[in-house]
Amino acid sequence: MVSKGQQSRERIIREAAALFNVRGYAGTAMSDIIDAVNIQKGGIYRHFDSKEAIMLAAFDYAMQQRIEQVEQTVRQGETALDRLGAICDSFTTLIESVELPGGCPILNAAIESDDLYPPLRAKVQAGLDTLRAVIQQVVADGKSSGELHPFANGDVVASLLISACEGGLMMSRLYADSLHLQRAVEHLRAYFESLRA
Numbered sequence: 300m301v302s303k304g305q306q307s308r309e310r311i312i313r314e315a316a317a318l319f320n321v322r323g324y325a326g327t328a329m330s331d332i333i334d335a336v337n338i339q340k341g342g343i344y345r346h347f348d349s350k351e352a353i354m355l356a357a358f359d360y361a362m363q364q365r366i367e368q369v370e371q372t373v374r375q376g377e378t379a380l381d382r383l384g385a386i387c388d389s390f391t392t393l394i395e396s397v398e399l400p401g402g403c404p405i406l407n408a409a410i411e412s413d414d415l416y417p418p419l420r421a422k423v424q425a426g427l428d429t430l431r432a433v434i435q436q437v438v439a440d441g442k443s444s445g446e447l448h449p450f451a452n453g454d455v456v457a458s459l460l461i462s463a464c465e466g467g468l469m470m471s472r473l474y475a476d477s478l479h480l481q482r483a484v485e486h487l488r489a490y491f492e493s494l495r496a
Contacts, residue, residue: 304345304346307338307342307345307346308346310336311332311336311338311343311346311347311353312353312356312357312360313360314332314335314336315327315332315335315336315353315354315356315357316357316358316360316361316364316399316404317335317399317400317401318331318332318335319354319357319358319361319407319408320361320399320400320401320402320404320407321400321401323407323411324354324408324411324412324415324416324419325411325415327350328350329343329350332350332353351416351418354416354419355418355419355422358404358408358419358422358423358426359422361399361404361408362404362405362422362426362429364399364404365399365403365404365405365426365430366426366429366430366433368389368392369386369389369430369433370433372385372386372388372389373385373386373433373437378441378446379437379438379440379441379444379446379447380441380446380447380491380492380494380495382437382441383434383437383438383456383460383487383491384484384487384488384491386433386434386437386460387460387464387483387484387487387488388484390403390464390465390467390468390480390484391477391480391481391484393468394468394471394472394477394480402468402469402472403465403468405423405426405427405430405465406465406468406469408422408423409423409427427461430457430461431454431457431458431461434453434456434457434460434461435453435454435456435457436453437453438451438452438453438456438457438494439453441494445496446495446496447494447495447496448494448495448496449496451494456491456494459487459490460487463483463484463486463487464480464483464484464487466483467479467480467481467482467483467484468480
């Protein structure tokens with residue numbers, strides 16, 4: 300059974316993750332977190348000694364949610380091409396996500412952590428490495444089963460998939476039009492077909 304203290308800590312992390320993903324890490328004040336969680340200031344500091352500590356825990360939570368979503372979509376695909384397409388489709392759910400509003404936590408944190416928050420940058424890189432590894436494994440499995448050409452390079456596929464989908468997601472959110480991400484996904488699907496054995 301989860302203690303009340305653990306429940307409070309998890310609620311702080313969950314609410315902060317949504318705030319950071321929508322308002323940004325620099326744009327979210329401790330008072331915003333306190334208001335969102337509806338907790339006394341002392342209640343926050345019982346669990347976290349700083350905004351940065353909350354920020355890092357909130358990113359871990361958001362990243363875990365994202366990776367679990369991707370892994371779930373991968374398990375549903377029957378072929379390597381299905382699984383790669385499903386990963387692309389998982390980006391489309393981020394446009395209107397209720398669980399974590401504000402788009403992709405990787406993209407949002409990557410942009411903001413560039414020089415301001417080195418510990419966050421390290422976490423974003425580790426999270427992105429996890430996502431890349433999932434894609435690389437799909438390609439490796441596809442090559443082993445004979446579905447994909449032996450020349451298919453998992454690292455290249457991961458770079459192209461993530462770059463195209465993150466860019467398409469950014470443009471779709473900026474223009475409030477999912478067409479940009481749809482175009483990126485369609486292009487990637489055509490590219491994946493070129494890898495078919």
